[in-house]
Amino acid sequence: MRFLHLVRRNAWRKPLRTVLLISCVTVAFLIFGLTASFINGAQGSAGASNDLLAVMNAAGRTQPLPMAYMTRIASEPGVASVAYMTRLRGYVNVEKNVVAVSAAEPKLIAGVNGKELGLTPELVSALGETRDRVLVGQALAEAQGWSVGQRITVTAFQTARKDGSRDWRFEIAGIFDGENANTDTYFMLASYDYINTARARGADTVDAFIVRPAAGVSPGILAARIDALFANSATPTRTQSEKQFLEAFLRQYADVGLIINLVVGAAFVTLLMIVVNTMVFAVRERTFEIGVLKTLGFSSGRILMLVLGETLLIFAVGGTLGLILAKVATVLAGPALGLVLSTVVLAKAVSIIVVLGLSTGLIPAVNAMRTPITAAFRAR
Amino acid sequence: MTDRHAKEPYIILRDVRKGYRIGGEAIPIFANLDLEIPRGDFVAIMGPSGSGKSTLLNMLAGVESPDAGEIKIGSARLDRMGETARSAWRAHNMGIVFQFYNLLPMLSAAENVELPLLLKPIPAKERRIRVGKVLDLVGLAGREKQYPTLMSGGQQQRVGIARAIVADPDLLLCDEPTGDLDRNSADDVLDMLRLLNRELGKSIVMVTHDPQAALYARRTLHLDKGRFVEKKRAA
Numbered sequence: 299m300r301f302l303h304l305v306r307r308n309a310w311r312k313p314l315r316t317v318l319l320i321s322c323v324t325v326a327f328l329i330f331g332l333t334a335s336f337i338n339g340a341q342g343s344a345g346a347s348n349d350l351l352a353v354m355n356a357a358g359r360t361q362p363l364p365m366a367y368m369t370r371i372a373s374e375p376g377v378a379s380v381a382y383m384t385r386l387r388g389y390v391n392v393e394k395n396v397v398a399v400s401a402a403e404p405k406l407i408a409g410v411n412g413k414e415l416g417l418t419p420e421l422v423s424a425l426g427e428t429r430d431r432v433l434v435g436q437a438l439a440e441a442q443g444w445s446v447g448q449r450i451t452v453t454a455f456q457t458a459r460k461d462g463s464r465d466w467r468f469e470i471a472g473i474f475d476g477e478n479a480n481t482d483t484y485f486m487l488a489s490y491d492y493i494n495t496a497r498a499r500g501a502d503t504v505d506a507f508i509v510r511p512a513a514g515v516s517p518g519i520l521a522a523r524i525d526a527l528f529a530n531s532a533t534p535t536r537t538q539s540e541k542q543f544l545e546a547f548l549r550q551y552a553d554v555g556l557i558i559n560l561v562v563g564a565a566f567v568t569l570l571m572i573v574v575n576t577m578v579f580a581v582r583e584r585t586f587e588i589g590v591l592k593t594l595g596f597s598s599g600r601i602l603m604l605v606l607g608e609t610l611l612i613f614a615v616g617g618t619l620g621l622i623l624a625k626v627a628t629v630l631a632g633p634a635l636g637l638v639l640s641t642v643v644l645a646k647a648v649s650i651i652v653v654l655g656l657s658t659g660l661i662p663a664v665n666a667m668r669t670p671i672t673a674a675f676r677a678r
Numbered sequence: 679m680t681d682r683h684a685k686e687p688y689i690i691l692r693d694v695r696k697g698y699r700i701g702g703e704a705i706p707i708f709a710n711l712d713l714e715i716p717r718g719d720f721v722a723i724m725g726p727s728g729s730g731k732s733t734l735l736n737m738l739a740g741v742e743s744p745d746a747g748e749i750k751i752g753s754a755r756l757d758r759m760g761e762t763a764r765s766a767w768r769a770h771n772m773g774i775v776f777q778f779y780n781l782l783p784m785l786s787a788a789e790n791v792e793l794p795l796l797l798k799p800i801p802a803k804e805r806r807i808r809v810g811k812v813l814d815l816v817g818l819a820g821r822e823k824q825y826p827t828l829m830s831g832g833q834q835q836r837v838g839i840a841r842a843i844v845a846d847p848d849l850l851l852c853d854e855p856t857g858d859l860d861r862n863s864a865d866d867v868l869d870m871l872r873l874l875n876r877e878l879g880k881s882i883v884m885v886t887h888d889p890q891a892a893l894y895a896r897r898t899l900h901l902d903k904g905r906f907v908e909k910k911r912a913a
Contacts (some may be wrong), residue, residue: 299789299805300798311784313878432769590780593741594841595769597762678778 301600305607307574314581316612320606321615326569330647331624333558335637338480339480347540350411351505351521354543356534362503363533370527371507372558376515377524381406382504383509386466388454388492392602397438397452398485399466401493402508410510415483416475424471435483439473446470452486458498466493480638500529509537566654577609581662582677584667588666598667605666609659617651688717688881689738690850694747696733707733711747715846720875720882722892725901731885732776732853734901737853738883739774750769751849769797773842775871777854779834781826787837788813788822794845812840816870832863839870843880850874852884856891868894 309316327415355361365382372380386399386496400407404425408417419432425433434444444450447470454464468488476483494501511520520535581588588601596604621644655656697706707730711816715721725731736742737749740756741764749756754767768774773794781790788809795805813819816836826834835855842850852871856864872894874880884895892898900907 299785299792299796299804303789304785304793304796306783307789586780587782590776590782591793592765593739593768593774594794595765595767595772597765599762600797672736 301603302607303583305604305611308584309608309611310608311584315576315580319573320619322569322572323447323462323613324620326565327617327620327647327651328623328627329565329619330562330650331446331598331639331643332627332637333562334646335624335628335639337354337555338638339645347414348565349517350414350540351509351511351517351524351537352533352540352543353509353524353537354505354538355527357471358417359505359543360498362505362531363507363535365502365504367528367533368504368509368536373508374520374524374527376512376520377408377513379406380510381410381508382490382506383407383494383508384490384500384503384505386452386457386488388452388457388464388466390450390452395442397442399432399452399488399493400485401488401490403490404487407487407508407622410508414477414481415466415487416481419472421472421474425487427471427487428469428490429495430468432488433469433472433474433487434470434489435485436473436475437449437482437484438486441468441484441622444470444473446472456550457493457500459496462498462499462500466496480640499616503534518655532567570654570658573609573660577659577662578665581666585666585674585677588669589671589677592671592674602659602663602667605663606656606659607660610655613655613658617647621647642672685821687714687720687881688752689713689715690748690750691737692748692750694737694744694749695738695836696730696742696744700826707734708902711904713899713906715881715883718875718879720872720894720896721884722798722895722898723883723885724892724898729901735851735853735883737848737900739772740768740787744862750852760771768815769794769845771847772849773845773847774852775835775838775850775852775855776843778863779826779838779855779858779870780832781834781837781841783825783827786823787818787829787834787840791840791844798845808844809840810875812844813837815843816840831859832866835859835863835867836870839867840872840897841876843874848881850880850882852882854886855884856886856888864888864891883893 301419353363353367362384368380368382373375379401383400383402384431386401388399389395389396390397404422411417412422421433425431439445449467449469452466452468454466458464459466467488474483474487509520510526511517513670517539521539524537525535589602591596591604621639628639631637691711694708694711695706695873696708696711699705723731723734733742735803736752737744737756740759744757747757752771754771756764756767760765774820782793785793791809791812792805795808800808810819810822815820816839818833818836821829821833826837829837850871855871856867859867868891871882871884875882875896882895884891886892
């Protein structure tokens with residue numbers, strides 16, 4: 299028998315109570331795992347870059363910018379490369395099956411953002427072969443069950459063709475996968491020329507310019523300089539990092555991060571109270587036995603470790619189960635949700651397990667530690 | 679037991695004072711209590727309820743501190759030790775046998791016996807060997823995996839004795855060790871204590887209400903009104 303064995307036996311003396319406690323912890327860490335995966339995943343902004351800059355219309359992200367800005371931005375000192383892009387949102391087959399198409403000049407977008415998106419020279423070349431070709435992100439391809447060579451039709455919500463139709467037909471030229479698991483790949487990459495030539499309105503305008511700053515250039519300072527270029531023009535710009543842009547985009551609906559933190563925080567505070575309350579009673583029930591252990595020579599420190607070890611064990615088992623379930627859920631949820639349970643999330647979860655395990659055990663452990671042997675023996 | 683053991687003072691109480699305060703009223707238990715017990719002795723302490731037998735045993739175990747006076751066991755001054763030091767001292771020098779056995783119900787017999795060894799830097803294999811030996815000594819070989827709730831009172835007390843001696847302490851304190859047992863089981867337990875005293879030289883202090891139990895000791899001290907009255911008998 300080892301000390302840990304004694305801890306385990308203590309925790310398991312009332313199996314139902316322990317199972318219920320572990321279940322509470324499991325559910326709390328399942329919630330944490332899923333919400334953290336959401337924030338960390340492709341739906342959140344964790345995977346977005348702080349280095350890439352997006353130059354958009356200061357009046358709003360739906361307002362276009364003139365293509366003529368391209369040359370001025372490209373000639374600004376500190377700009378390593380720049381690409382332009384326009385977005386087309388629509389659906390495939392049914393309206394709720396929403397997809398996004400980013401139309402860009404293939405070589406330019408590959409030069410700015412190709413590494414992060416996993417755009418190989420072969421994919422870029424394949425996209426440029428004919429104008430109606432698209433590259434489909436891995437997450438989108440998986441979710442839709444699409445394959446290379448397949449022809450698809452996207453019905454745009456707003457972008458109409460010159461013939462009045464809003465149906466845009468594409469041939470899938472390839473599938474790109476992001477550099478990291480949390481890279482958003484739930485979209486298609488089309489040729490700007492195809493969209494620009496065929497659309498009824500907004501010719502030669504773009505939704506955004508994507509800028510990669512040169513090495514050693516501060517993205518924040520460069521963003522301010524780019525905005526200063528167009529400050530007195532008819533169409534002033536607002537330049538943000540990709541991460542800032544995504545965070546602002548998500549905040550249009552709600553402060554997702556804050557809501558998630560509040561939900562997780564409430565779950566953990568509730569859990570803390572349940573476990574502390576249960577452990578206080580559990581330890582009080584065995585006050586007499588603690589007196590026996592002290593009489594045998596167990597020091598107050600060992601008694602403290604015994605109780606803390608018990609809560610830590612409950613949190614370790616429950617937390618691990620919760621994280622395993624969260625991992626399974628992220629796999630089963632499919633790519634559309636873009637959940638990513640990364641090592642950073644796991645490391646954070648382990649830290650929370652340790653902190654909660656110790657903090658919930660502290661009150662009962664200190665009570666047990668301080669109980670005099672004579673008082674403990676009177677508790678029988 | 680050797681003569682050297684018999685003559686060496688092992689437990690010394692000098693001028694010990696102890697009292698309790700209940701509802702603002704001071705209730706004295708001992709006033710200037712003196713006691714010497716030689717190493718290897720087997721002493722029974724008897725006395726009426728409320729005479730302070732348990733308080734004395736608690737002080738000898740370092741569970742309670744005297745209000746004044748000196749308590750020395752071997753070279754250790756218990757009255758000067760802090761709680762942590764007294765815990766460490768108990769772990770290495772003393773075994774205790776309780777009236778109601780006080781075994782941990784979620785541990786098997788062997789695991790209960792092994793508890794004091796967890797406090798010492800002894801490898802697991804060596805611990806298992808020692809547990810096996812003491813369980814064999816108390817006649818419980820083969821019952822290592824049995825849980826206390828499935829044992830008779832006598833068997834549980836044997837486990838309690840095994841737990842008390844597994845760390846090979848010099849001193850055994852027994853608090854009414856036969857108080858919850860039938861006569862036959864009580865005699866078995868007392869035979870065992872006598873064996874530990876005579877064959878292994880353990881010093882034993884036993885608090886008991888049972889005059890029959892006291893007959894197993896080398897001498898009996900009667901505690902009355904905070905003072906000892908000794909009745910010597912042939913060993």
